[in-house]
Amino acid sequence: MKLDDLNLFRIIVENGTFTAASRKTQIPVATLTRHIQALEDSLNIRLLNRHARKLTLTDAGTKFYNETSPLIHLAIETAENIVDEFKGAAGKIRIGASTNLANNFLEELLFEFLKEHSSISIDLQVCNDNEQMDVMDWDVMFTTGSMKDSSLIARKIFTSKLIMVASPKYLESSKPVKEPIDLHQHRLLKQKNRIRWSIENKDLNQHVVIAGKPSFVSSEMNAIKSACLDNTGIALLPDKFCYESLINKQLIQVLPEWSQNDIESYIVYNHRENQPQKLKLFIDFVIRYTQKRKLD
Numbered sequence: 001m002k003l004d005d006l007n008l009f010r011i012i013v014e015n016g017t018f019t020a021a022s023r024k025t026q027i028p029v030a031t032l033t034r035h036i037q038a039l040e041d042s043l044n045i046r047l048l049n050r051h052a053r054k055l056t057l058t059d060a061g062t063k064f065y066n067e068t069s070p071l072i073h074l075a076i077e078t079a080e081n082i083v084d085e086f087k088g089a090a091g092k093i094r095i096g097a098s099t100n101l102a103n104n105f106l107e108e109l110l111f112e113f114l115k116e117h118s119s120i121s122i123d124l125q126v127c128n129d130n131e132q133m134d135v136m137d138w139d140v141m142f143t144t145g146s147m148k149d150s151s152l153i154a155r156k157i158f159t160s161k162l163i164m165v166a167s168p169k170y171l172e173s174s175k176p177v178k179e180p181i182d183l184h185q186h187r188l189l190k191q192k193n194r195i196r197w198s199i200e201n202k203d204l205n206q207h208v209v210i211a212g213k214p215s216f217v218s219s220e221m222n223a224i225k226s227a228c229l230d231n232t233g234i235a236l237l238p239d240k241f242c243y244e245s246l247i248n249k250q251l252i253q254v255l256p257e258w259s260q261n262d263i264e265s266y267i268v269y270n271h272r273e274n275q276p277q278k279l280k281l282f283i284d285f286v287i288r289y290t291q292k293r294k295l296d
Contacts, residue, residue: 004035165228189216
């Protein structure tokens with residue numbers, strides 16, 4: 001028994017004849033007849049008495065119509081509502097992101113997106129540990145570094161270089177930093193997942209590890225940046241996240257010829273096919289946003 005057969009049976013009954021149902025559905029009478037025959041064969045009962053000019057329901061057909069018609073209407077309405085919800089540019093988008101990306105990149109992006117799409121809402125959840133982030137919990141996820149699950153679609157949105165920065169006031173009041181070894185005489189502000197700084201000078205083909213005990217440690221990049229702006233010491237931060245502070249001279253790059261590996265940030269999701277319209281709009285917006293601001 002097929003849902004199409006049930007629905008066509010309902011339409012035929014409600015229109016009174018195969019001909020009228022054919023005009024309603026734009027399905028040939030012969031095809032409608034085959035569908036009803038298939039339905040009756042699957043039930044092993046006759047539902048309709050076919051006369052020259054009209055149809056009448058059998059007792060079984062009357063009972064079958066009365067009990068199945070409301071269910072068919074409900075199924076069709078539910079299907080249409082679901083299609084409207086998930087194909088339309090409305091509804092909620094669940095977003096997962098690392099704390100650092102949420103605080104330093106996503107806020108402005110999300111606010112701009114919501115201004116353009118007032119019918120869409122955002123549910124943002126942040127997590128400090130990339131390993132604990134599961135894209136199955138969200139519609140889309142923002143993360144840094146490579147993804148272990150190769151079945152996911154990961155689109156790079158920008159690349160950051162880790163550079164050393166400090167406030168002008170801190171540098172004026174401290175010993176000069178002319179080479180990496182001088183860093184050991186300074187207060188270093190470090191992230192918990194980046195206690196060892198592995199910096200390199202590509203022009204000289206030199207590599208140095210700075211493993212000194214930090215003066216301040218935090219898992220959140222914003223806290224490191226704030227401490228740096230408050231003249232507390234030298235930090236290793238992604239250039240994208242301290243760009244404005246560098247432009248405004250609030251921070252100065254220390255040993256500009258030295259930096260750490262590039263960090264790639266991604267927008268991650270499950271499938272390209274049959275995506276809800278709201279998700280397509282959001283992904284396209286993210287790509288345009290990063291390109292417009294030349295983040296990559």
